Amino acid sequence: MNRILVIAEHDGKKLNPATAKAVSCASAVGGEIDVAVFAANASAMAAAAAKLKGVKRVLKIERAENVHQLAAVLTPQIVKLAAGYTHVLAPSTTFGKDVLPRAAAFLGVQQVSDVMKVIDATTFERPMYAGNAIVTVKVPPSPCIVATVRTASWQACSEDGNAEITAVSTDAVIPSHTRFVELKADVSDRPDLQSAPRVVSGGRGVGSKENFAVIYKFADKLGAAVGASRAAVDAGFVPNDLQVGQTGKIIAPELYVAVGISGAIQHLTGIKDARTIVAINKDPDAPIFQVADIGLVGDLFKILPELEKELDKI
Amino acid sequence: MKILVGIKRVIDFSVRVQVKKDGTGVVSDGVKMGINPFDEIALEEALRIRERGTQAEIVAMSIGPADCQQQLRTALAMGADRALLVQSTDTIQPLMAARIFHELVKRENADLVILGKQAIDDDSNQTGQMLAALWDRPQATFASKVEFKDKTLTVTREVDAGLEVIAVDLPAVLTTDLRLNTPRFVKMPDIMKARSKPLQVLKPEELGVITAPKLEATNYAPPPQRVGGKKVEDVPALIRALKQRGVL
Ligand SMILES: Cc1cc2nc3c(=O)[nH]c(=O)nc-3n(C[C@H](O)[C@H](O)[C@H](O)COP(=O)(O)OP(=O)(O)OC[C@H]3O[C@@H](n4cnc5c(N)ncnc54)[C@H](O)[C@@H]3O)c2cc1C
Ligand SMILES: Nc1ncnc2c1ncn2[C@@H]1O[C@H](COP(=O)(O)O)[C@@H](O)[C@H]1O
Numbered sequence: 001m002n003r004i005l006v007i008a009e010h011d012g013k014k015l016n017p018a019t020a021k022a023v024s025c026a027s028a029v030g031g032e033i034d035v036a037v038f039a040a041n042a043s044a045m046a047a048a049a050a051k052l053k054g055v056k057r058v059l060k061i062e063r064a065e066n067v068h069q070l071a072a073v074l075t076p077q078i079v080k081l082a083a084g085y086t087h088v089l090a091p092s093t094t095f096g097k098d099v100l101p102r103a104a105a106f107l108g109v110q111q112v113s114d115v116m117k118v119i120d121a122t123t124f125e126r127p128m129y130a131g132n133a134i135v136t137v138k139v140p141p142s143p144c145i146v147a148t149v150r151t152a153s154w155q156a157c158s159e160d161g162n163a164e165i166t167a168v169s170t171d172a173v174i175p176s177h178t179r180f181v182e183l184k185a186d187v188s189d190r191p192d193l194q195s196a197p198r199v200v201s202g203g204r205g206v207g208s209k210e211n212f213a214v215i216y217k218f219a220d221k222l223g224a225a226v227g228a229s230r231a232a233v234d235a236g237f238v239p240n241d242l243q244v245g246q247t248g249k250i251i252a253p254e255l256y257v258a259v260g261i262s263g264a265i266q267h268l269t270g271i272k273d274a275r276t277i278v279a280i281n282k283d284p285d286a287p288i289f290q291v292a293d294i295g296l297v298g299d300l301f302k303i304l305p306e307l308e309k310e311l312d313k314i
Numbered sequence: 315m316k317i318l319v320g321i322k323r324v325i326d327f328s329v330r331v332q333v334k335k336d337g338t339g340v341v342s343d344g345v346k347m348g349i350n351p352f353d354e355i356a357l358e359e360a361l362r363i364r365e366r367g368t369q370a371e372i373v374a375m376s377i378g379p380a381d382c383q384q385q386l387r388t389a390l391a392m393g394a395d396r397a398l399l400v401q402s403t404d405t406i407q408p409l410m411a412a413r414i415f416h417e418l419v420k421r422e423n424a425d426l427v428i429l430g431k432q433a434i435d436d437d438s439n440q441t442g443q444m445l446a447a448l449w450d451r452p453q454a455t456f457a458s459k460v461e462f463k464d465k466t467l468t469v470t471r472e473v474d475a476g477l478e479v480i481a482v483d484l485p486a487v488l489t490t491d492l493r494l495n496t497p498r499f500v501k502m503p504d505i506m507k508a509r510s511k512p513l514q515v516l517k518p519e520e521l522g523v524i525t526a527p528k529l530e531a532t533n534y535a536p537p538p539q540r541v542g543g544k545k546v547e548d549v550p551a552l553i554r555a556l557k558q559r560g561v562l
Contacts, residue, residue: 097439111409
């Protein structure tokens with residue numbers, strides 16, 4: 001039988017929703033699923049993980065060093081814990097991408113990145129070439145399979161489970177060569193870009209940091225998260241964590257509104273799984289219109305206020 | 315100090331890659347090739363560390379077929395001092411690449427290795443982390459700012475939550491994000507000069523690398539196509555279309 005270890009992602013207070021998606025992928029593999037929570041104080045996250053459907057056990061690995069999720073700190077512990085598991089999974093977020101390959105190398109395993117689909121316990125689909133090719137890969141099963149899960153391809157599992165929670169310790173030696181300094185995070189009350197059902201993104205066409213207010217205003221009206229193209233981030237209109245695309249966040253909202261974004265391959269990679277794509281752009285030939293379900297040609301500074309007015313009527 | 319930089323030859327970022335009809339791979343014949351964009355940034359960062367006053371030898375390294383010499387020559391023209399090509403026509407996956415780089419790192423006695431955060435062909439995002447593991451040294455991935463003092467690097471990393479700052483002791487592995495820097499253009503005289511810079515060709519066997527386990531690609535398929543392309547006339551029509559699709 002498969003025994004699957006899912007590495008939980010959290011910020012020290014709350015479980016990240018990406019964890020529930022990795023558990024869905026684990027369920028698709030099939031077998032006994034354990035979730036590992038590495039933290040200084042894991043109680044809240046362990047309780048949340050115990051509710052994830054399909055999880056058998058939640059392992060709490062509490063240690064002062066685990067207060068920040070540093071790859072160099074977590075990896076030796078993951079490697080110890082991995083013994084006896086057939087699969088080790090983590091979400092393909094910046095956290096999972098940082099930690100898991102380090103563990104895979106210690107285990108002598110070639111990792112599978114960004115699992116989109118499970119064909120069977122050793123065969124998976126993953127994207128390459130900015131999503132322009134979907135490749136089926138067969139993975140050597142021993143000593144174990146290590147994979148990250150492309151969160152946009154998976155629905156979160158339900159939260160009606162009731163797993164047992166066990167405290168576990170490892171005798172892993174933790175290096176001191178890597179130290180956390182600080183996290184500069186924008187605190188915002190807006191919906192989270194990676195899990196929001198609606199997203200409004202602005203591109204270079206928005207023109208400036210000040211002008212981005214029109215994007216925020218429109219997003220608020222829709223109850224949407226705000227995203228951006230790389231050009232908008234590079235130009236300093238918005239912080240980096242809003243970037244959507246091949247090298248930013250890959251998202252799958254119900255509704256994606258691209259405003260003043262041309263639709264470069266690298267941007268489209270991030271939104272391919274959106275249910276409905278709306279494009280607003282003044283250039284009728286912008287490539288974004290080829291993928292948009294609904295396109296409207298025109299000046300965003302005219303269209304957005306009009307849209308807000310119409311939405312008020314609903 | 316010695317800095318090793320990864321230079322991977324990949325299909326140019328501007329090419330829209332097509333899957334072959336028989337599902338055995340992607341079309342690469344006659345397609346424009348270039349240096350992986352993240353690797354240009356890696357080399358640029360190495361050059362800037364030197365230009366800011368740290369004495370450094372910068373070595374560009376690539377694994378792949380003989381054609382990789384083109385990309386290594388470009389790296390030499392940008393300012394690398396020497397180049398190493400580990401020549402192989404096999405498919406080199408990240409664990410194998412990391413094992414090869416680990417051998418080079420030991421031979422060269424490197425202090426810092428800068429790789430891209432991901433290669434835009436396989437999009438694996440693994441090699442730097444794997445090299446750091448094999449070397450048992452720190453990794454600072456997705457770097458958008460690097461400060462260098464004594465034997466410590468302070469690195470700002472682009473993470474989902476924002477920007478994380480960590481400090482790592484050298485030797486270490488750094489992987490680059492797009493906003494770390496903007497790579498310089500190569501000038502004609504530098505291309506001429508680069509011709510006489512040393513480029514050494516090695517074989518994986520000579521390095522004594524044990525072959526790493528591999529993923530076997532059994533099929534390539536194009537992604538599901540979106541049927542987009544519909545346009546509406548005005549804002550009320552947009553609202554109607556959204557309602558029709560059940561999103562409003
Ligand atoms: C390795 C690599 C990785 C990359 N990763 C990413 C990534 O993750 N995400 C990403 O987004 N990009 C990424 N890029 C960059 C990408 O190639 C494009 O350069 C970028 O997406 C362009 O952003 P943009 O559409 O905002 O800007 P532009 O291409 O400049 O488009 C601006 C658009 O705004 C429209 N416009 C201007 N004014 C108005 C107005 N008043 N009203 C309406 N429309 C207007 C214009 O018609 C134009 O279509 C990457 C590139 C590389 C090489
Ligand atoms: N064959 C290779 N030749 C040179 N550099 C490579 C090679 N494979 C991986 N790299 C380096 O590792 C980085 C990450 O690659 P990957 O893990 O494949 O996404 C790249 O940006 C390169 O710097």
